[in-house]
Amino acid sequence: MSEAQHILVVDDDNRIRDLLKKYLTRNSFRVTAAADAASARKLMTTFDFDLAILDIMMPGETGLELLASLRSSGKRVPVLLLTAKGETGDRIEGLKAGADDYLSKPFEPEELLLRISAILRRTHVEPPPEEIEMSGLVFNAKHQELTSGARRVRLTEAELQLLSMLAAKAGEPVSREELASKSPNSTERSIDVQVTRLRRKIEPDPRQPIHIQTVRGIGYRLMPD
Template sequence: MKQPAHILIVDDDDRIRELTKRFLTLKGFRVSGAVDAASARRLMDNLNFDLAILDIMMPGEDGLSLLASIRKGPARETPVMLLTARGQTSDRIEGLRAGADDYLAKPFEPEELVLRCEAILRRSAKSAPPPDEVEMSGLVFNAARGELKSGDQRIRLTDAELQLLTVLARNPGEPVSREDLAVLTSAGLERSVDVQVTRLRRKIEPNPKEPVHIQTVRGIGYRLMPD
């Protein structure tokens, strides 16, 4: 029988931590709790977790510091969701750049937390490493080499186009929000992401007006659909 996913929740607020533990347990997850970074490390040294949920604003060592250390340690592949205070955009950006898989602003609806947990666990279960190459209507993109080729001919990409295609290729078939694309590339602004997507479609799509590879996900952002 498949074991339920084991989730670690790290939050110094006893009420939020216990309520979150209780709700996730009712939804079928196995849940452990930690009051601070030191407690979380002890648990992670002795147990395997499928997902860690870290509050950013904790006394002493904060969630961003804990995230950075997780990404350098033996549990580096563990997916991480950050809990952020609403409006703390800089923390959210720093967290994504440090390797967070998702973020959720407080206060949050428990049902949304569950849906986000399930989405992260689905991604981590089916995508160990991202593919080395993706194929799109006769084109081949190799993210490691930063090359888009048609046969032996290399198709020139600007730095911004290469960054965008690389981020999308890390998660083939999965939507990536416009906000995250703005953060993770040099676009900086969501409207700049839209401009780069339009330009990239001209180089990739058989018909840029009816894109089949870089698809718009309404209300979210974009996803890359290889052949």
């Protein structure tokens, strides 16, 4: 049996939040709920969600502000916005900010389910390749090893973990915050140090990296051959 897809519901209205959680759970989704943007952000450092449902009108940080923050940090989790009926401006701003779809309140549960299914079909991503080639080196994600021909390139545990996280999202920017949150005892500064060391083992010229690229204001991106 395949693992249930994990949805994050973010809404300050307890009634709507509980109804969504119960309805989606009955329809075979795994659901985690948050009452505000701050709680949602913490959950996103722990779980990899398949989709997030964000209410736009929340006290404090709004759903639009949370969405903009997620996209600027490189998080590509699909987002469905819940808007008040007639709030055309919010819907337009949400789509501009990177939302995948929106639904106006009040809504029919069946329509919500159809929109979620459509988003998940559109945004389904194939698993990363088992092997990634970089200037004569091969990283095997399954066996967790980097090789040059028949020779195994020695990596520290921290370097191996960093390379694995970047390889899992090859071609996409990964924020320093995300890398640090998933690496025990790491900070954003220590991630920079690990990247420098890893480049020495991977790049033809570490001073001009072509594989572990810096994404200004966000973090790093792994580019295979």
